[in-house]
Amino acid sequence: MTTDQAVDSVPSTISSYLETKAGGPVEHDADLAAAGVLTSMVAMEIVVFLESTFGISIVGRDLKLDNFRTVDSMAALVTRLRENRDNA
Amino acid sequence: MTRRITVLGAGVMGTGITTLALAHGIPVTLVDLETAVLDRARASVGRQLRHAQLLGAAPDVPPGELTTSTSAADCAGSIAVIEAISEHAEQKDKILREVSGIVDPGTVIVSNTSGIPIDELAASVERPDELVGIHFMNPPYLITMVEIARGPRTSDRTMESVRDLLNLVNRRGIAVRDAPGFVTSRLLHPMINNAARIVGEGVADAAEVDELMAGCLGHPTGPLRTADLIGLDNLADSLFALHERLGDPQFLPCEQLLDHVRAGRLGRKSGSGFYEYEEITR
Numbered sequence: 302m303t304t305d306q307a308v309d310s311v312p313s314t315i316s317s318y319l320e321t322k323a324g325g326p327v328e329h330d331a332d333l334a335a336a337g338v339l340t341s342m343v344a345m346e347i348v349v350f351l352e353s354t355f356g357i358s359i360v361g362r363d364l365k366l367d368n369f370r371t372v373d374s375m376a377a378l379v380t381r382l383r384e385n386r387d388n389a
Numbered sequence: 390m391t392r393r394i395t396v397l398g399a400g401v402m403g404t405g406i407t408t409l410a411l412a413h414g415i416p417v418t419l420v421d422l423e424t425a426v427l428d429r430a431r432a433s434v435g436r437q438l439r440h441a442q443l444l445g446a447a448p449d450v451p452p453g454e455l456t457t458s459t460s461a462a463d464c465a466g467s468i469a470v471i472e473a474i475s476e477h478a479e480q481k482d483k484i485l486r487e488v489s490g491i492v493d494p495g496t497v498i499v500s501n502t503s504g505i506p507i508d509e510l511a512a513s514v515e516r517p518d519e520l521v522g523i524h525f526m527n528p529p530y531l532i533t534m535v536e537i538a539r540g541p542r543t544s545d546r547t548m549e550s551v552r553d554l555l556n557l558v559n560r561r562g563i564a565v566r567d568a569p570g571f572v573t574s575r576l577l578h579p580m581i582n583n584a585a586r587i588v589g590e591g592v593a594d595a596a597e598v599d600e601l602m603a604g605c606l607g608h609p610t611g612p613l614r615t616a617d618l619i620g621l622d623n624l625a626d627s628l629f630a631l632h633e634r635l636g637d638p639q640f641l642p643c644e645q646l647l648d649h650v651r652a653g654r655l656g657r658k659s660g661s662g663f664y665e666y667e668e669i670t671r
């Protein structure tokens with residue numbers, strides 16, 4: 302996985318990963334906590350996955366569960382952190 | 390006096406207890422036999438502090454400072470020493486003896502044993518009234534309740550110090566009478582053992598057992614995922630220790646469990662057990 306892939310592929314990369322955890326399709330706006338996918342252990346696995354896949358570090362106030370409730374919210378976080386990194 | 394604590398054993402529990410204390414701003418000296426183990430523990434603590442933050446389980450205070458050491462003698466000056474080494478009575482006896490000769494009177498010595506009676510361990514310390522069991526649950530930095538095992542010789546003063554210590558880390562404890570396995574291991578360990586036996590007999594696979602226990606009976610993860618989190622070697626050791634003290638055959642670790650241990654499949658910490666794990670989940 303490279304970090305210069307098209308921004309559009311971010312949500313689908315995330316949902317493919319989550320499908321292995323959920324054992325089925327994951328809608329981009331589905332609340333993963335309500336669906337029981339976002340357990341305390343899986344939440345941290347997702348953080349590490351996003352960091353290593355997209356070359357970002359999720360720290361400080363960004364490191365909160367609310368950011369990881371849906372594929373869309375994760376994609377927004379990844380996009381923002383990549384922009385911050387690229388503009389730095 | 391700074392409120393430093395010493396944690397003995399940098400395995401699954403020692404690391405998690407260290408994270409809990411650091412997250413509450415308390416400095417910790419973490420002791421294990423080898424530097425390599427301590428280096429791995431330091432990396433795990435870093436991950437766990439982030440995990441606690443992610444889940445809103447850490448207060449908004451600067452984390453305490455972590456010091457690692459291969460010498461239990463570095464416990465000198467700590468307000469409490471928490472023993473979390475492997476579940477082997479002889480090893481616990483040896484390290485408790487050493488530590489008890491070093492700490493000042495008034496320093497609480499805590500054992501995180503899963504089920505060796507506190508009064509048995511009290512034979513290893515100079516001041517049995519200052520020894521107490523705090524059975525932290527795994528992962529200690531996420532689970533807010535602990536089981537307190539008060540030995541017959543544990544003093545009221547020690548119980549007060551335990552309360553103070555638990556307040557510092559925002560944990561609630563329920564004190565029970567000293568007995569092999571206390572309440573939680575006496576109930577949980579045979580359940581896990583039976584779950585493994587059921588898998589061995591081909592009644593259902595691990596995922597099916599866990600799904601039934603979660604979906605039908607409200608168990609948070611199912612017994613075999615819990616087993617992998619605990620560590621299958623520790624589970625077998627704890628079951629042997631309980632069997633030795635209770636005599637009940639349901640505590641003898643079943644072959645299915647021992648096969649995993651012999652093959653080095655120790656659960657999350659080794660990357661596989663009843664389930665497979667990715668590197669990052671350890």
Ligand SMILES: NC(=O)c1ccc[n+]([C@@H]2O[C@H](COP(=O)([O-])OP(=O)(O)OC[C@H]3O[C@@H](n4cnc5c(N)ncnc54)[C@H](O)[C@@H]3O)[C@@H](O)[C@H]2O)c1
Binds near residue numbers: 401
């Ligand atoms: N794993 C759990 O979920 C759990 C839960 C509650 C209580 N416990 C209890 O906590 C204790 C630790 O269990 P664990 O799962 O962390 O075990 P573990 O095998 O993960 O770690 C034990 C650590 O102790 C170290 N050690 C052994 N002898 C030592 C010595 N003399 N000096 C210093 N370090 C030494 C080992 O090198 C190892 O790193 C046991 O008594 C266990 O029964 C475990």
